[in-house]
Amino acid sequence: MLRLFNSLTRKKEVFAPLKPPDVGFYACGPTVYGYIHIGNLRTFIFEDLLRRYLKYKGFKVTQVMNITDIDDKTIRRSNEEGIPLSEFTARYEKAFFEDIKAMNIEPAEHYPRATEHIDEMVSLVKQLIDGGYAYEQDGSFYFDVAKFKPYGALSGIEPGSTKTRSRIDQDEYEKQDVRDFALWKAKRENEPFWETEIGPGRPGWHIECSAMSMSYLGETFDLHTGGVDNMFPHHENELAQSQAATGKPLARFWLHSEYLLLDKSKMAKSMGNIYTLRDILALGYKARQLRYLLLSSHYRKQLSFSLDLLEQAGASLCRIDDFVRNLRSAGTFDADSPELAEATEKCRSRFEEAMDDDLNISKALGVLFTFIRTVNERLQESGISGGDRANIEALLTKLDGIIGVLELGQEDEMPAEVRELIDKRQEARESKNWKLADEIRDQLKEHGIVVEDTKDGVRIKRL
RNA sequence: GGCGGCAUAGCCAAGUGGCUAAGGCAGAGGACUGCAAAUCCUCGAUCCCGGGUUCGAAUCCCGGUGCCGCCUCCA
CATH class of the missing domain: 1.10.10 (Arc Repressor Mutant, subunit A)
Structure with a gap:
């Protein structure tokens, strides 16, 4: 039975989808204004692991990942470069897909673009206006946080306890309450805009996720994931505006992955302390080495990145690779070993047990390595039967469906x-x-x- | 200022009340090998500090210390 840590309740809960075996899964995707960095990748790898494990457990996953192709940053950068927004974002969207492919991240079922779902966003804003949750100010629309009582439940941020901060609106938009956030931003100079029923303008940041998640997955779906930095304000606002509009819970489980740290602080574009996948590859490391590293530590623990760790990850991976090679090249005989069969089954069940506990991958990999040692002992002492070998290979294939990091394919012909x-x-x-x-x-x-x-x-x- | 998280061997890391504290990397010695590689064997921590609860704590409670984060864009 799979248990996941739900940020909403701050507890591990048994995961059961609304309509088994279907699982509706929304993962916050990239804002395409630059190359993603390996901190971003950590979250995408976590989501990939979750997705793969859900499939392993027999669920039918429909994963939606948004592509944010319009926001303050994309607009600013494209203006700086003097090229159309769509051309600018297409470039980084392409790079994003290249990167996740290189990382062996399984594609989601849908990658909706914000700019292609303006209608859905507008109707959501209208719904909020009708429900009295939104107000208009100079052509922009804001969500009235005071009207939504449960506000703050997800992030645990008490409205009254926030630091006195001079949140003079840098965007020069007028809000009634500092906590209110923009649903729809009125048309401005040098910004793309859409002519809509609620006037000319462009969407606020949070509305796209609400509109797109609900239009692809329904008003209530099973899983919503993202990095912890999205918990507030993004997810809090998303939850507020969605639930205010529909009167129903948006997502049943909210999962958040922790930061990747570099030099003792979180890796973030705004701080400049980033490595992109391209940087890592240029240093001569392999993408699967990075995948192993990002995968092998628990998603809710901060991970302090260093090249030394990347080396260690590569060495660990090497041990698994060597094992696969040794297993395949070993001579075989006919007599199966009951002990090996038992060890193989034990590996499978314990690996699963570990993963069932909120994706305890470190423990699961420990199980795998213990198993590898057991089989290596056999290989060294007495060799292995063809049946046992096939059995073990089948297990490795099954487990690799979850971790996606082994090299089990046929090797290419040698020159x-x-x-x-x-x-x-x-x-x-x-x-x-x-x-x-x-x-x-x-x-x-x-x-x-x-x-x-x-x-x-x-x-x-x-x- | 409010709130949250983390602290286990050189590095990474599991373990959340009770057998010898998983596993990986690195290191040392040994076996095997023409040499090597791979593999196997052997070797390392009493769990940040100080109290407390308990027959018994890394594991629970209290108090410290250190580090990270959120409260603003951010995976």
């Missing part, structure tokens, strides 16, 4: 040149010409090929 070198080295070894054999081994290494001699023959490893 003839490399093949020849390997054969030549074998000949040299047979005639005990160690010097030549070692030279060839060095040559192969330059081709990114590591050869290992085992009792079952030569084993090839690609770097």
Whole structure:
């Protein structure tokens, strides 16, 4: 039974979807005004893990991730570059899809763009106006926070306790209460706008998520996720305006992933302490190495990023890779081992047990590594039967459906040149010409090929 | 100022009342190997500090200390 930590109740709760086996899942997506950084990726990886695990558990997931292609930042940046907003955002949207693909993040079912759902937003604003939750000021519309009693329930921010802050509206919009937020911003100079029933203008930040989530998933859906920094004000406002409009809960479970820290503070574009995936790749690291790192720590714990950690992640991953290679290259026999069958089943059940506990991935990976050691012992002592091996490979395939980080596919054909070198080295070894054999081994290494001699023959490893 | 989180071996990290405190990385020694790699074996922490509760606490309570965050755009 899967239990998830619900930010709404601040407790782990048994997850059961509204209409099993369907799960409606809304994940806050990127604002496409620059390359995403690895802190953003941490959240997307968390959502990917959640999505994959839900599928593993037999749920049918419909995931929606918005693309914010209109907001203050996208408008400002595109103006600075002097190109149309759509051209500007298309560039970073494309980069976003490239990045998540490189990270082996499963695509969501829908990636709605804000600019393509203006109608839905306008009708939501109208609903709020009709319900008395919104007021107009100089052509803009604001949500009247005082009218929505449960406000603050998600983030735990008490309206009265907030620091006295001179929140003089930097955008020069007039609000009645500092806590009120814009639903619809009136048309302004040098900004894109839409002619609508509520006048010319553009959407506020929060309204897009309410409009799009509800139009794709219904007024109440199962899961809403994002980084903790979105809890307030974004999710709080989203929840307020949605529930005020429909009178129904928006999402049943709200999950938030913690920050990725760099140099002891959160990684954020506004602070400049960021690494993008492209930076990481340029340093010679692999995307799956980063995936493993971001994946392997619990999503609700802050993770302090460093290149050293990335190295460690790579080394851990290497152990798994070596295991897969060793398992596949081992000679086999017929007699199955009851102990191995039991260990395999135990690995599966304990891995699942750990994941059921709010995605306790660290524990789950611990289970996997313990299993790897057990099998390695076998491989070393007595070898393995074909049946056991197939059984273990099947488990690895199943688990990789969750973690998405193993390399279980067939390896590519080796270039003839490399093949020849390997054969030549074998000949040299047979005639005990160690010097030549070692030279060839060095040559192969330059081709990114590591050869290992085992009792079952030569084993090839690609770097 | 209000509110929240975290603190376990060199690094990462599980464990939230009771057998020898998971697992990974790094390191040391050994086995295996022509050498190497991989693999296996052996080696490391009494759990930030101080009180308290309890037969018994890393695990609960109180008080500190340190770090991060939210209250403003931000995954």
